Amino acid sequence: MDNIELFERVGLAIAIGAAVGVERHWRERDEPAGARTAGIRTFTMIGMLGGIAGLIERSLAPTSVYPGIVTIGFLIAVTVVMTLFELREAIAEESFSATSVITAILTFGLGVLAVTGDMVLASAAGAALVTLLASREFLHGAIRRLQWVELRSAVILLAMTFVLLPIIPAEPVGPFGGISPRSLVLLVITLASISFAGYIAVRLLGTSRGDVVAGGIGGLVSSTGTTVAFARRSRQGADPTSLAAGAISAGALSLLRTAFLIGTLAVSLLPGLLLPIGVGAVLMLAYAFFLSSRQPSMDDGHSPANPFELPAIARMAALLAAVAFLARAATLYFGDAGLIAASALSALADVDATTVTVAGMLPALDPKLAARAIGVGVLVNMVVKAIYAAIFGSRGFAVHLWMATLLSVSAGLTADWLQDAV
Incomplete structure (x- = not known):
């Protein structure tokens, strides 16, 4: 290691200490001189001390006992x-509070790591440390606002990811090629994590920020469930225009979520589906914001159900498994038409199961057939949500849902046709 790299490493150790020191000093910036234990100078020197300790260790390493x-x-x-x-x-x-003591220990340790170990890891950990320190008010407020049921759900997520998942067998079981239990659980964790993130955002931000925001985040939980919930509220006397804006934004976020899943699970299908799905999502978002700009939202404190409770997890796993078997069996007995029919039926409840199942059948499945199956699932899910709006919601609510759906579907089909023509 040459002198230039040593200077870089010690400089990184000092920079980590300085970054931590800025946050610590800023938090107690109103304190008079001598009233704080450690500020920018002290933590900078702690980072430097860690770097110097690392240098001494490196120089003594060949002969040290x-x-x-x-x-x-x-x-x-x-x-x-x-x-x-x-x-x-x-x-x-x-x-x-033991925060400053633990922070000093971590700063020293990162200074040592910067000199003796991976510089990228040291800098990333330093940035994470400063971010964590600066987020004190947010984290404390989040803990005060969240309930035990949400924290328990987070514990379930951690247990499923790091305890349950490693011990679940990966070999496929069941008929029609079977399903890998580990893959199924991993997909459930992925989908529920996205939904849980949206749910937590609603709990932290509050639905008072408007039905568009609440509905959009609800679309990460379940756009179908959000649409039905908003429809029922519109029939109970709540503002149908504001609620329609929320339900439409839920549909738009559901389309973006589908595009994300395709890009994650079946990236080969993304070029053919991204344009029609993206155009449809943009139009729905535009329509939702147009409605919300006409009048202020009327919030009644409703928020989506926690999607990471055990019954929700069991239902999601059962739905994914059922749709997977149905799609494979339909494809085996009825060919391409069977897969399309299975996709359409599963989309009556949610389009995620269709997307996940079709992606799991690749690369054995023809890419064009896979894209068509997902497209049919998305189309059916959009139309059926408009039908639910007409059944459960007020007339004004349903009219807006149908208009947004027809605009989005028409634009998406046109974009798909133009893409194929080119």
Whole structure:
């Protein structure tokens, strides 16, 4: 390692300390001199100290009998000094917090890593540390606002991802080629995580920001469910125009979500489907914002159901498995027409199952047939949501849903035709 790289590494260690120090100093910027334990200068020096410790370790490595002894010694010294001063400050202010001590330890450790290890990892971890420190108010507010049911759902997500998923067999089981249980669970985690992110956004932002925002985020949870819920509210006397804007934005976000799943699970199909789906989503968003601009939204505090509860997970897994078997069986017995019919039937509830199933049948499935099956699923799901709006909603609500659907479908089909013609 030449001197230039050593300077770069020590410079990174100092920069990490300075970045942390800026955040720490800014938080206590109104305190008089001598009233804070550590600010920009102290944390910059802690980062530098970590870099120097790493340099000493590197120079002593060929002859050292106890590798790491220098780093451990410096770390103990930093920890003891920061703990003593933080203790005095806590007693004076009658507060309890170990954040600054842990931050100092992490800053020192990242300084050592910058010199002795991967610089990219050190810089990324430093950025993550500063982001975490700067997000204190947001995180505390989120914890206060969220309920135990949401936190429990997050625990379920972590358990499914890191405990359950590794031990589930990957070999396909069942008829018609079978389904891999591990792949099924992974898809359930992926879809439910997207939905859960939208749900948490609604809980944190609140539906008071408008039905367009709430409906759009609800589209990440379930555009079909959001449309039915908004339709029922419109029949109960709520503003149909505002609710229609929310339901249309839910449909637009559902289209974007479908495009994301295609790009993730079946990227080979994305070039043929991105333009019609994208055009349809843009038109629906434009229509939704046009409606919302005409009058303010009327919020009654409704928010979508938590999508990561155990019953929701079980239903999602059952739907994915059922649609997968149905599509494979229909393809085997009825050929291309069977797959199209299965896609249309599954889209009566949700288009995700169709997208996931068709993507899972690649590359054995013909790409044109796969794209057609997903397209039919998207089309049927859009039309059926307009039908649900007419059944469960008020007349004004249904009219707007049908107009947005017809505009979006027409534009999407036109874009698909032009794309094929070119």
